[in-house]
Amino acid sequence: MYQRLTNRxxxxxxxxxxxKYGVELAIVxxxxxxxxxxxAASPVCFELAKKLKKAPRQIAQEIASTFGKVEGVxxxxxxxxxxLNAYFDRAPFWTSARAxxxxxxxxxxxxxIIVEHTSINPNKAAHIGHVRNAVLGDTMVRxxxxxxxxxxxxxxxxxxxxxxxxxxxxxxxxxQRTPTNVKRLAMEPRFDYYCWNLYAKATNFFSEDKERAxxxxxxxxxxxxxxxxxDAEAAQVVADAIVSCHLRTMARLNIHYDLLARESEIxxxxxxxxxxxxxxxxxVIQLATSGKMAGCWILPWKEDPxxxxxxxxxxxxxxxxxxxxxxxxxxxxxxxxVTYVGKDIAYQLWKFGLLGKDFYYQMWANAxxxxxxxxxxxxxxxxxxxxxxxAASRVYNVIDARQGYLQDVVKEGLRRLGHEKAARNSIxxxxxxxxxxxxxxxxxxxxxxxxxxxxxxxxxxxxKGFGVKxxxxxxxxxxxxxxxxxxxxxxxxxxxxxKTAHAIAVGALRFFLLKFTRNAIIAFDFKDALSFEGETGPxxxxxxxxxxxxxxxxxxVGAAKIDVAVETAGxxxxxxxxxxxxELLLAAGSxxxxxxxxxxxxxxxxxxxxxxxxxxxxxxxxxxHHILSEADEQKRAFLLRLTELVEAQLVRALSLLxxxxxxxx
RNA sequence: GGACCCGUAGCGUAGCGGAUAGCGCGACAGCCUCCGGAGCUGUAGGUCGUGAGUUCGAAUCUCACCGGGUCCA
Numbered sequence: 001m002y003q004r005l006t007n008r009x010x011x012x013x014x015x016x017x018x019x020k021y022g023v024e025l026a027i028v029x030x031x032x033x034x035x036x037x038x039x040a041a042s043p044v045c046f047e048l049a050k051k052l053k054k055a056p057r058q059i060a061q062e063i064a065s066t067f068g069k070v071e072g073v074x075x076x077x078x079x080x081x082x083x084l085n086a087y088f089d090r091a092p093f094w095t096s097a098r099a100x101x102x103x104x105x106x107x108x109x110x111x112x113i114i115v116e117h118t119s120i121n122p123n124k125a126a127h128i129g130h131v132r133n134a135v136l137g138d139t140m141v142r143x144x145x146x147x148x149x150x151x152x153x154x155x156x157x158x159x160x161x162x163x164x165x166x167x168x169x170x171x172x173x174x175x176q177r178t179p180t181n182v183k184r185l186a187m188e189p190r191f192d193y194y195c196w197n198l199y200a201k202a203t204n205f206f207s208e209d210k211e212r213a214x215x216x217x218x219x220x221x222x223x224x225x226x227x228x229x230x231d232a233e234a235a236q237v238v239a240d241a242i243v244s245c246h247l248r249t250m251a252r253l254n255i256h257y258d259l260l261a262r263e264s265e266i267x268x269x270x271x272x273x274x275x276x277x278x279x280x281x282x283x284v285i286q287l288a289t290s291g292k293m294a295g296c297w298i299l300p301w302k303e304d305p306x307x308x309x310x311x312x313x314x315x316x317x318x319x320x321x322x323x324x325x326x327x328x329x330x331x332x333x334x335x336x337x338v339t340y341v342g343k344d345i346a347y348q349l350w351k352f353g354l355l356g357k358d359f360y361y362q363m364w365a366n367a368x369x370x371x372x373x374x375x376x377x378x379x380x381x382x383x384x385x386x387x388x389x390x391a392a393s394r395v396y397n398v399i400d401a402r403q404g405y406l407q408d409v410v411k412e413g414l415r416r417l418g419h420e421k422a423a424r425n426s427i428x429x430x431x432x433x434x435x436x437x438x439x440x441x442x443x444x445x446x447x448x449x450x451x452x453x454x455x456x457x458x459x460x461x462x463x464k465g466f467g468v469k470x471x472x473x474x475x476x477x478x479x480x481x482x483x484x485x486x487x488x489x490x491x492x493x494x495x496x497x498x499k500t501a502h503a504i505a506v507g508a509l510r511f512f513l514l515k516f517t518r519n520a521i522i523a524f525d526f527k528d529a530l531s532f533e534g535e536t537g538p539x540x541x542x543x544x545x546x547x548x549x550x551x552x553x554x555x556x557v558g559a560a561k562i563d564v565a566v567e568t569a570g571x572x573x574x575x576x577x578x579x580x581x582x583e584l585l586l587a588a589g590s591x592x593x594x595x596x597x598x599x600x601x602x603x604x605x606x607x608x609x610x611x612x613x614x615x616x617x618x619x620x621x622x623x624x625h626h627i628l629s630e631a632d633e634q635k636r637a638f639l640l641r642l643t644e645l646v647e648a649q650l651v652r653a654l655s656l657l658x659x660x661x662x663x664x665x
Numbered sequence: 666g667g668a669c670c671c672g673u674a675g676c677g678u679a680g681c682g683g684a685u686a687g688c689g690c691g692a693c694a695g696c697c698u699c700c701g702g703a704g705c706u707g708u709a710g711g712u713c714g715u716g717a718g719u720u721c722g723a724a725u726c727u728c729a730c731c732g733g734g735u736c737c738a
Contacts, residue, residue: 032684043682401735402735484703516677516678520671520677520678528690533690538703549700622700623696626699
């Protein structure tokens with residue numbers, strides 16, 4: 001509602017200025033710091049002052065006095081040194097906000113968007129960092145869908161990489177298991193935990209003898225890539241089993257996928273070969289004939305076309321003298337194997353429908369209960385599979401910030417192949433890592449060096465088996481919330497208690513990961529993550545629970561049925577005495593603003609902050625007004641309706657964050 | 666050597682060209698005859714890393730420097 005109204009105001013202001021002064025300006029609107037200053041303000045007159053050579057305040061006065069009526073805006077006033085402050089019509093806002101609430105999310109239309117997230121190496125259990133990735137991606141999907149986009153969720157599975165190879169070597173060589181034995185082991189419920197430890201052991205084993213490591217890895221990797229022998233078979237068993245573990249873990253957090261895109265099919269269906277031909281034909285990559293990179297296919301990096309030839313020559317000379325490589329990126333190594341970037345370029349081309357090839361698809365056999373997940377396959381797929389190959393108009397790749405350079409290379413590859421638009425619509429949805437506070441690391445039995453102990457955070461390492469596993473964290477959260485729920489609600493059935501505790505645990509974790517902006521490093525600590533007070537998910541959920549309590553009681557008392565006259569609403573919201581109620585109404589009507597901002601800035605944190613602010617505004621209201629004992633029948637009815645509006649908006653905001661709103665907690 | 670990110674109260678974090686820099690945790694002092702205290706109110710706490718520049722206006726933009734992190738080679 002807020003967004004719709006300010007858009008209207010912005011357009012009207014721009015038109016007015018165009019007409020009156022013949023100046024085309026993008027109108028900036030901001031939210032004034034105090035409600036007394038109105039609901040939307042513009043500093044345009046400061047900007048105009050320069051062009052018109054007049055005092056900003058004078059211009060503001062001219063505009064305010066000649067500016068026509070905008071629907072929903074009561075008046076525009078001049079403030080400060082030349083601000084234009086707009087005051088909304090409160091009663092009509094009330095009416096429209098309530099009407100708008102009944103419209104569910106916009107019907108999906110428009111062009112297809114792909115969001116790739118999670119994409120964990122299928123060789124060990126998921127940890128807290130992976131959860132940040134999945135939660136960010138999943139939340140962005142929910143927000144984009146809410147705004148009316150057709151979104152497809154992909155999870156990329158690197159089932160032929162070195163990480164899987166390491167675990168295969170661990171199972172077959174270090175532990176001397178037979179393929180049958182591996183199969184049996186992979187069916188164990190906590191196989192991902194088993195591999196977590198094994199992977200750490202394998203890493204250790206490799207560091208003892210670098211040469212042996214290179215030999216074993218090389219052979220195993222080759223066998224896996226070619227899909228032959230026991231190694232390949234074991235790799236498939238391991239990767240498939242671990243993927244299923246990850247799907248179950250993520251399902252606990254309300255995270256699901258449409259498609260699992262597997263690297264094995266990128267190889268077997270020759271996606272890379274196709275991309276390789278394109279890159280060679282258009283000379284985007286070149287075969288290096290001399291120097292360190294001889295025999296490699298490289299993508300010359302960041303040649304600035306404007307760079308003067310002399311400067312370039314000097315630079316090259318310096319590079320040569322220092323025996324430094326230029327900043328070219330190797331795509332194919334001299335031994336003929338393709339790097340990650342190469343495969344990524346092929347995959348990205350496919351996402352935009354530019355590769356001229358498609359996968360086959362089959363349902364994932366071991367999906368979490370009640371879900372359908374599709375996976376790529378190189379065998380003949382199922383005929384009724386969704387049309388995953390349809391070109392996307394925009395692609396979000398949720399990948400941590402450390403891979404920024406590689407993502408740039410992928411983008412540049414598309415650009416040089418002539419796909420400028422696809423390159424522009426390739427979004428590296430980057431986020432910073434989740435590290436541990438030194439205290440948390442110490443708690444987990446990790447020995448810190450003196451320097452590490454002084455730092456604000458310690459990085460986790462999958463290789464060393466050091467980190468907080470997602471399922472462990474969820475178990476811990478659920479145990480803590482369950483204890484609390486049991487204490488508060490002895491009357492609930494055990495099943496109900498468990499369900500409630502689960503909802504709160506998920507709310508706590510998802511909110512914790514979403515309240516930070518993407519490029520903040522999160523220093524994880526159990527104390528903070530297990531906190532349910534202040535700026536947390538449970539705080540927001542609790543506001544909903546309070547409202548539901550009032551509603552239940554309201555029905556008993558019979559207060560729910562009375563209609564509220566618009567005049568009553570207008571009267572209660574009017575003037576300075578109405579500011580308190582108006583601020584809550586305004587907050588409730590601003591979800592669209594938060595969603596718009598989240599998409600524009602690519603920050604799901606906007607919606608998290610919105611949910612918290614709305615909950616906060618409600619709690620303030622709750623302590624000021626005793627709704628059900630309000631003597632005036634009309635006023636009581638109004639307070640109840642307002643409360644219901646807040647509930648609807650808060651529940652929706654939380655659902656965009658993937659957080660459920662329990663009935664009681 | 667090059668590229669990117671981050672320095673905001675004791676701690677964490679938002680704001681990224683506009684009005685008195687918000688919020689949470691922690692500290693201290695209060696609030697249940699009344700819809701659930703996972704709540705509310707108040708107090709203390711800030712040279713927005715440093716210096717210069719652009720601007721009517723800078724935490725926000727530019728440059729240099731200092732400190733921390735990451736990536737490429």
